[in-house]
Amino acid sequence: MKIIxxxxxxxxxxxxxxxxxxxxxxxxxxxxxDQPYRWHINDGEEVFVVLDGVVEMHYRERGEVHKVMLSVGDIFFASVGTEHVAHPQGAARVLVIEKEDSV
Known part of the structure; x- marks a missing residue:
């Protein structure tokens, strides 16, 4: 058991x-x-949950960049092949669930 x-x-x-x-x-x-990640495509699906702070998630669909602001409790699901990059707005803590050893 763990409590975090x-x-x-x-x-x-x-x-x-x-x-x-x-x-x-x-x-x-x-x-x-407290810094952006980098544009990437995961090896599988990814669930990205904002626990603390605010994150502007950028993602590409059909070559077009979209942006969505994620606050505490918001969830971003990246399906296979979704290119994306997280831009925290100050410090943020996020829970990431993804295939082991993914990018």
Whole structure:
């Protein structure tokens, strides 16, 4: 059993992660960041949950860039092949559930 108080997770660098669980090839990780990630396409599906802060998620559909602002409790689901990049607006903590060893 684990109990994690996400607001207490404050690593030394952006996108550093705390591994929470790994099951059936799926990883569950808590990330802290105050910097954008990079444009990427995951090896599988991804669930991205904002736990603290605000994140502007950019994603491409048919070559066009779209943006959505995600607040605490909001969830972004990236289906296979969805190119995306997270831009935190200040510090943010996010829960990411994805295929183990995904980008």
């Amino acid at each position: 108080v996400s607001k207490n997770f404050s690593p030394s660098r952006a996108w550093e992660a705390l591994d929470i669980a790994n099951f059936d090839g799926t990883s569950v990780r808590l990330h802290w960041t």
